[in-house]
Amino acid sequence: MNAQTKTNVELINDLLDKSIDETTHNMGTEDVSYYFEFSSLPEYALLKDKVISSASRKLPLIQDESKSIKSIKYILDKTGIYYNKTFKDGFLGSYKVERIAELQGSYLVSFKNQVIESKEFSYAVSDTVDYDELKSLESISLPFARSEMPPEPLLPSLLEPAIAIAAIAVTIILFFTVRSN
Numbered sequence: 001m002n003a004q005t006k007t008n009v010e011l012i013n014d015l016l017d018k019s020i021d022e023t024t025h026n027m028g029t030e031d032v033s034y035y036f037e038f039s040s041l042p043e044y045a046l047l048k049d050k051v052i053s054s055a056s057r058k059l060p061l062i063q064d065e066s067k068s069i070k071s072i073k074y075i076l077d078k079t080g081i082y083y084n085k086t087f088k089d090g091f092l093g094s095y096k097v098e099r100i101a102e103l104q105g106s107y108l109v110s111f112k113n114q115v116i117e118s119k120e121f122s123y124a125v126s127d128t129v130d131y132d133e134l135k136s137l138e139s140i141s142l143p144f145a146r147s148e149m150p151p152e153p154l155l156p157s158l159l160e161p162a163i164a165i166a167a168i169a170v171t172i173i174l175f176f177t178v179r180s181n
Helices: 008-024 042-056 131-137 154-180
Strands: 034-040 070-088 095-111 114-130
Touching: 008 042, 008 070, 008 095, 008 114, 034 042, 042 070, 095 131, 114 131
Parallel strands: 034 070
Antiparallel strands: 070 095, 095 114
């Protein structure tokens, strides 16, 4: 039974959850509400709700900064999907592609407007997916959840049919040679 391959958006969401886990790892024990601020480039603004939702599952968040003693500023610098190399899975197998999801950013934790913790984070995860699946794993509406398709290797796609044709030709020649003797 094969597990369903995660989409590019799901991979990025997993990395966002991981970064929130790191950001909030020491904060859940206090009886304090936090003001949470998300900052990013405009193309990542769609991820704001996901980040805040993930943080709110870990910590009590409030909307009014003036009512909080502590605040967290989450800064998303870079995220995206990249396809590395295309290769064949065995002699007659399908084409596979190495897919890499990446996330980089930082966070600041402030107590009464004084920064008490500051840290950068960087996460990457890679897996192997079928070349034919790439289009269905991408999100057309989110530029960071798609990447340039790697080219299909030319030599194996020409070599396999040539070997199959040669094998058939040798079989036919041997069949008639042995039959005529």
